[in-house]
Amino acid sequence: MTIPATPPSLRRSHIQHIKVEATGDADRLARAEITRIAEPGDPIMGSLIEHYGPQGALEQVRQGVLEPEFAQAERERAYGEGRRLNLGQVVTGWANRAVSAASRAPDDLAGGRLLIPGDPGWPSQLNDLGRLRPYGLWLDGQEDLRFACLRSVSLVGARAATAYGTHVAAELSAGLSDRSWTVISGGAYGIDAAAHRGALAGVAPTVVVLACGTDVSYPSAHQDLFQAVRERGLLISESPPGVHPTRMRFLVRNRVIAALSRGTVVVQAAIRSGALNTAAHAAALNRQLMAVPGPITCDVSTGCHALIRQNRATCVTSVAEVIELVGSIGEDLAPTARGPVHPRDSLNEETKRVLDAVPARIPQGLATIANAAGLPLPTTLACLGGLESAGFIRRTADGWRLSPPSP
Amino acid sequence: MTIPATPPSLRRSHIQHIKVEATGDADRLARAEITRIAEPGDPIMGSLIEHYGPQGALEQVRQGVLEPEFAQAERERAYGEGRRLNLGQVVTGWANRAVSAASRAPDDLAGGRLLIPGDPGWPSQLNDLGRLRPYGLWLDGQEDLRFACLRSVSLVGARAATAYGTHVAAELSAGLSDRSWTVISGGAYGIDAAAHRGALAGVAPTVVVLACGTDVSYPSAHQDLFQAVRERGLLISESPPGVHPTRMRFLVRNRVIAALSRGTVVVQAAIRSGALNTAAHAAALNRQLMAVPGPITCDVSTGCHALIRQNRATCVTSVAEVIELVGSIGEDLAPTARGPVHPRDSLNEETKRVLDAVPARIPQGLATIANAAGLPLPTTLACLGGLESAGFIRRTADGWRLSPPSP
Numbered sequence: 001m002t003i004p005a006t007p008p009s010l011r012r013s014h015i016q017h018i019k020v021e022a023t024g025d026a027d028r029l030a031r032a033e034i035t036r037i038a039e040p041g042d043p044i045m046g047s048l049i050e051h052y053g054p055q056g057a058l059e060q061v062r063q064g065v066l067e068p069e070f071a072q073a074e075r076e077r078a079y080g081e082g083r084r085l086n087l088g089q090v091v092t093g094w095a096n097r098a099v100s101a102a103s104r105a106p107d108d109l110a111g112g113r114l115l116i117p118g119d120p121g122w123p124s125q126l127n128d129l130g131r132l133r134p135y136g137l138w139l140d141g142q143e144d145l146r147f148a149c150l151r152s153v154s155l156v157g158a159r160a161a162t163a164y165g166t167h168v169a170a171e172l173s174a175g176l177s178d179r180s181w182t183v184i185s186g187g188a189y190g191i192d193a194a195a196h197r198g199a200l201a202g203v204a205p206t207v208v209v210l211a212c213g214t215d216v217s218y219p220s221a222h223q224d225l226f227q228a229v230r231e232r233g234l235l236i237s238e239s240p241p242g243v244h245p246t247r248m249r250f251l252v253r254n255r256v257i258a259a260l261s262r263g264t265v266v267v268q269a270a271i272r273s274g275a276l277n278t279a280a281h282a283a284a285l286n287r288q289l290m291a292v293p294g295p296i297t298c299d300v301s302t303g304c305h306a307l308i309r310q311n312r313a314t315c316v317t318s319v320a321e322v323i324e325l326v327g328s329i330g331e332d333l334a335p336t337a338r339g340p341v342h343p344r345d346s347l348n349e350e351t352k353r354v355l356d357a358v359p360a361r362i363p364q365g366l367a368t369i370a371n372a373a374g375l376p377l378p379t380t381l382a383c384l385g386g387l388e389s390a391g392f393i394r395r396t397a398d399g400w401r402l403s404p405p406s407p
Numbered sequence: 408m409t410i411p412a413t414p415p416s417l418r419r420s421h422i423q424h425i426k427v428e429a430t431g432d433a434d435r436l437a438r439a440e441i442t443r444i445a446e447p448g449d450p451i452m453g454s455l456i457e458h459y460g461p462q463g464a465l466e467q468v469r470q471g472v473l474e475p476e477f478a479q480a481e482r483e484r485a486y487g488e489g490r491r492l493n494l495g496q497v498v499t500g501w502a503n504r505a506v507s508a509a510s511r512a513p514d515d516l517a518g519g520r521l522l523i524p525g526d527p528g529w530p531s532q533l534n535d536l537g538r539l540r541p542y543g544l545w546l547d548g549q550e551d552l553r554f555a556c557l558r559s560v561s562l563v564g565a566r567a568a569t570a571y572g573t574h575v576a577a578e579l580s581a582g583l584s585d586r587s588w589t590v591i592s593g594g595a596y597g598i599d600a601a602a603h604r605g606a607l608a609g610v611a612p613t614v615v616v617l618a619c620g621t622d623v624s625y626p627s628a629h630q631d632l633f634q635a636v637r638e639r640g641l642l643i644s645e646s647p648p649g650v651h652p653t654r655m656r657f658l659v660r661n662r663v664i665a666a667l668s669r670g671t672v673v674v675q676a677a678i679r680s681g682a683l684n685t686a687a688h689a690a691a692l693n694r695q696l697m698a699v700p701g702p703i704t705c706d707v708s709t710g711c712h713a714l715i716r717q718n719r720a721t722c723v724t725s726v727a728e729v730i731e732l733v734g735s736i737g738e739d740l741a742p743t744a745r746g747p748v749h750p751r752d753s754l755n756e757e758t759k760r761v762l763d764a765v766p767a768r769i770p771q772g773l774a775t776i777a778n779a780a781g782l783p784l785p786t787t788l789a790c791l792g793g794l795e796s797a798g799f800i801r802r803t804a805d806g807w808r809l810s811p812p813s814p
Binding site: 004039042089090093094097100121164167168246247248283284292293294295297301302305306308309314315316318321352353356357370371372374375376377378379 | 447449493496499500501504507548571573574577653654655676699700701702703704708709712715716721722723724725728743759760763764777778779781782783784786804
């Protein structure tokens with residue numbers, strides 16, 4: 001791959017400290033190259049692009065040395081955070097990968113579309129990530145990412161989910177999709193896959209955020225699922241086509257899932273689940289964090305219960321409760337849980353007491369019922385009359401008894 | 408039953424506004440009589456006893472008319488609460504029941520022990536109920552109620568509990584009992600019975616608070632369970648022997664369950680469960696209120712989730728978490744939920760990245776691994792050396808691969 005020569009106006013000395021957000025082809029090609037040479041979410045690369053734009057950043061990488069001012073500022077920042085930073089090593093790493101990337105990728109944007117900051121379809125909520133913002137997003141699918149994510153919820157959880165967990169994920173997801181909410185998740189086994197499958201049953205698109213290239217089916221058992229999402233939603237990734245996932249890439253990917261949506265629902269998660277990593281990102285980004293409770297006898301709900309107990313997540317039990325939290329204030333209120341209304345609810349306290357005192361089968365006289373109800377005879381008699389007219393009780397020759405239940 | 412003649416010193420004119428808390432036999436007999444003529448938790452009877460003592464209260468009931476000053480104060484209180492109060496009817500009701508009670512109960516304390524306020528065994532936390540305090544408690548069993556309830560937790564929940572609910576109730580209850588915490592519940596089907604059965608498997612006594620006389624087995628299927636509790640714990644009731652339960656008595660009884668214990672755990676409850684009534688009492692009495700989460704697919708956990716969502720109850724998932732809330736501050740801390748510790752946790756970030764880049768089966772060379780890890784060659788080589796000595800990876804003729812999992 002050939003990087004276009006830097007135009008004189010963008011020489012290093014000129015572009016220092018200028019934030020570049022142009023969307024020309026040169027920028028797009030530079031960002032594509034950067035996704036090949038730097039790990040996603042590398043804060044130093046993020047800063048470099050922030051300061052010099054993608055082309056300026058790339059130029060420094062190719063020369064194998066960073067601007068002294070920038071390097072000094074990064075070293076100080078790292079020192080302030082208690083880390084030692086070997087910038088020479090970092091830049092050498094990038095330069096090595098630039099060489100091997102150039103040898104492997106003859107076509108600049110082969111195998112995918114690259115969406116970059118400044119594009120009309122760029123979801124602006126990703127800018128909340130600051131210097132951890134993706135360099136660009138590789139897309140596969142026909143949907144508009146920005147539009148799809150305007151009303152979106154992330155559903156995340158354990159790969160080792162139980163039948164309960166996948167059932168709940170699919171139900172929530174289908175319900176959200178039916179109400180035009182996009183479901184975002186990660187494409188893994190368990191909760192992720194159930195969430196996408198549920199969303200595909202609804203009307204809204206579903207978005208899979210991968211930790212590998214959009215052309216790599218990982219896990220391979222989800223090849224058909226990913227194909228369905230390509231047709232009905234979007235596969236997106238920070239990594240260029242051909243890249244395989246690593247543990248680190250999964251963790252780093254989680255911040256994108258959290259940042260894209262208005263809120264994250266943890267459906268099932270053990271205490272050390274990667275889903276809790278996404279949850280932490282959502283909370284740090286001031287997104288709504290929600291958790292679904294489950295049986296306390298099951299390890300895979302432990303993480304959800306811990307989030308609820310620590311008041312970090314809101315306990316949610318239905319689609320309506322999720323939408324109430326991520327929806328517009330006053331518009332998407334969940335109905336309060338209510339039980340069935342029973343006919344006896346409308347009775348006053350005295351009448352209820354009399355009703356409770358009327359025997360179910362063997363009729364009793366006024367005095368016995370009044371005594372059991374702890375009420376005077378005239379009151380009891382008045383209540384019995386009302387209960388009889390309302391059909392609660394029956395008068396027989398021997399006294400009153402409850403009406404038999406309706407068939 | 409014969410009420411002893413009121414001694415001259417306790418004539419109405421003398422005892423007005425004097426709080427009597429004597430524990431003589433006359434008081435005990437008067438309170439026994441009052442449990443027969445007034446419904447448990449009747450606030451007017453509570454006030455009457457508060458003002459005139461049990462004997463003075465009884466005397467007014469037998470005369471069929473209340474002190475004008477007292478009556479006026481009660482009418483004003485009711486008016487302030489937006490209720491109309493027909494005190495004449497109330498007193499007539501009591502008087503009628505006094506007559507029939509006298510005809511049915513030849514022996515004053517037949518069939519049970521009556522514990523009254525001021526007795527050494529009276530649990531003083533019941534005094535938090537104010538004028539709703541029980542007139543006395545009928546006991547069956549050998550345990551000391553006050554001592555048994557010093558460290559106690561109420562476990563309540565649905566009669567229509569699921570297998571999950573009864574399992575959790577029994578496990579929590581057995582765990583609490585094993586740690587010398589008394590379990591209090593109501594003796595009904597479902598959660599109540601499971602709680603008592605679990606507690607009987609532990610070492611602490613269990614207390615059943617009945618809504619009927621302690622000699623009435625309701626439900627009758629629990630006859631054996633109640634017999635076991637008689638031998639290993641206590642059956643207690645506000646109602647005298649022979650009294651059958653009513654819906655009202657169940658609800659009124661719940662305040663005793665809530666008041667006796669340091670906290671109430673709702674194990675399973677639908678939205679209209681009586682257990683939520685106990686929960687409301689516990690919250691009103693500033694006792695700890697806890698709820699156990701469960702599957703959101705199950706109606707009988709809806710009430711628990713509603714309590715948690717409204718921040719009225721703390722979500723609890725283990726015996727330790729319950730004890731942390733009801734136990735002594737700093738002494739009974741629950742351990743934070745933790746997952747297993749993995750060997751890779753101790754590696755630094757760079758080494759983790761290299762480990763993630765090492766292939767599982769087919770060995771790769773240094774350059775490939777360094778490239779995949781995004782790190783310079785020297786760093787990668789150093790990390791590979793460390794990983795090899797620690798046994799994470801193996802060096803072969805063709806490069807490095809992960810060590811096979813230990814058998």
